[in-house]
Amino acid sequence: MPITIIDLEKIVNSGLTTTIKKSEINFDQLFIDVDVENITSVILFLKTNDKCKFRQLIDITAVDYPGKKKRFKIVYLLLSHENNLRIVINIYIDEKIVVPSITKIFPSANWMEREIFDMYGISYKDHPDLRRILTDYGFEGHPLRKDFPLSGYTEVRYNEDRKKVISEPVKLDQEYRDFDFESPWDGTKYIKTETQKNKTNDKR
Secondary structure: OOOOHHHHHHHHHHHOOOOEEEEEEEOOEEEEEEOHHHHHHHHHHHHHOOOOOOOEEEEEEEEEOOOOOOOEEEEEEEEEOOOOEEEEEEEEEOOOOOEEOOOOOOOOHHHHHHHHHHHHOOOEEOOOOOOOOOOOOOOOOOOOOOOOOOOOOEEEEEEOOOOEEEEEEOOOOHHHOOOOOOOOOOOOHHHHHHHHHHHHHHHO
């Protein structure tokens, strides 16, 4: 008999008492936070437990928060077909942490972890083939990091004189770029400053 989302939260918290840091139900999904060193045991429990039955890995993704001490959040999304339930597992790490691979539990994690490595520079331990998957082998940097320049570090173009595609460094130096990590909905700092000046002048 299928279990409910409330039943699932009770099962997960009782079965993983020492490893669950936080759990909550939102949007008919269970969200849990765990430490990075416990991720494989948590994933294995969710897959093999005869009540949970999370036998499909939907996705693994990451989020970059450059202003935080633990810069990256890695998100695992699992599906239980038998219970028609989803669970989201979050781990938080800094740049130096090497994350345990879950490819031995879910082989489909192979390319997902490679994409995170390619886009964010997050490394995985015991991954069978950890190399770039979306960018070129000689690509510099990790495009989904918030501090990665929009123009990239190199420019690829066709050279008419040499009759071939060449790669050249982008001329604008990284240290002269001004990164504003605020939400675009709040407006950038210079827009806020100018708006405040205009309001002050209007009052005068």
